[in-house]
Amino acid sequence: MIEIKDIFKTFGENEVLKGISATFQTGKNNLIIGGSGSGKTTLLKCIVGLHEPTKGEVFFDDENFTTMDFTQRVPIRTQIGMLFQNSALFDSMTVEENILFPLNLFTNQSQSEKLDRANFCLERVNLTGKNKLYPSELSGGMKKRVGIARAISMQPKYLFVDEPNSGLDPQTSILIDDLINELTDEYKITTVIVTHDMNSVMGIGDHIVFLHQGKKWWEGSNKEIAHTDNKELNDFVFASKFMQAAKSKL
Numbered sequence: 001m002i003e004i005k006d007i008f009k010t011f012g013e014n015e016v017l018k019g020i021s022a023t024f025q026t027g028k029n030n031l032i033i034g035g036s037g038s039g040k041t042t043l044l045k046c047i048v049g050l051h052e053p054t055k056g057e058v059f060f061d062d063e064n065f066t067t068m069d070f071t072q073r074v075p076i077r078t079q080i081g082m083l084f085q086n087s088a089l090f091d092s093m094t095v096e097e098n099i100l101f102p103l104n105l106f107t108n109q110s111q112s113e114k115l116d117r118a119n120f121c122l123e124r125v126n127l128t129g130k131n132k133l134y135p136s137e138l139s140g141g142m143k144k145r146v147g148i149a150r151a152i153s154m155q156p157k158y159l160f161v162d163e164p165n166s167g168l169d170p171q172t173s174i175l176i177d178d179l180i181n182e183l184t185d186e187y188k189i190t191t192v193i194v195t196h197d198m199n200s201v202m203g204i205g206d207h208i209v210f211l212h213q214g215k216k217w218w219e220g221s222n223k224e225i226a227h228t229d230n231k232e233l234n235d236f237v238f239a240s241k242f243m244q245a246a247k248s249k250l
């Protein structure tokens with residue numbers, strides 16, 4: 001479980017996050033949604049420690065991450081898997097080398113143990129045998145899957161994903177969502193996903209936090225979102241005619 005308490009983040013004069021509190025449960029897909037520039041990525045970065053919040057605290061399973069120094073954070077950092085936009089693979093490394101990277105950095109496992117783990121993760125994302133390919137030889141969806149394999153290589157307790165569907169066609173997007181959903185459930189990971197994708201919201205949104213004007217404007221599940229009377233959330237989620245028509249059938 002991850003708890004964030006009263007998170008503020010200011011860049012110069014720009015107060016982006018204005019006191020956000022939320023709880024992200026273990027084994028659930030927790031989605032952060034909101035308009036462009038509403039602070040979703042900033043919030044994600046504040047949670048993982050890529051940004052320091054201007055004010056507020058982040059707890060990983062009751063441990064106060066915010067007050068820890070760099071060294072104290074290491075044990076928690078090693079339990080965090082991240083999949084950021086564009087998969088962030090190392091282009092000069094093969095698929096296998098990309099997945100081995102965190103294992104080489106953070107574990108004392110033997111080479112064969114690390115290879116076994118890399119192969120297991122590749123199998124888990126349906127990329128068995130693609131070890132020696134380079135990122136440039138992969139499709140966007142395959143790159144995402146390699147990114148997921150790398151993110152789960154360290155058996156994370158916490159998984160952070162920024163825009164998993166960007167640049168993917170609708171079918172591949174659903175495959176990626178299903179994979180994240182399965183892994184979250186199977187390994188009881190606390191997963192936090194930033195997304196714009198309404199299919200993801202409706203498909204895997206166990207818990208959704210909607211940001212608006214730097215605040216948590218609404219939270220609830222994908223079942224509840226269809227029946228909310230929150231105007232800004234409705235305007236955001238059901239912006240298209242298609243979604244409005246779909247809503248009337250929910």
Ligand SMILES: Nc1ncnc2c1ncn2[C@@H]1O[C@H](COP(=O)(O)OP(=O)(O)OP(=O)(O)O)[C@@H](O)[C@H]1O
Pocket residue numbers: 011014016034035036037038039040041042043
């Ligand atoms: N490192 C930074 N320095 C200064 N301002 C920043 C920085 N990172 C983000 N911002 C500002 O914070 C605001 C929110 O940006 P953020 O990327 O968090 O929004 P977002 O909701 O993720 O947007 P999008 O959906 O377009 O990716 C923007 O006004 C942005 O310019």
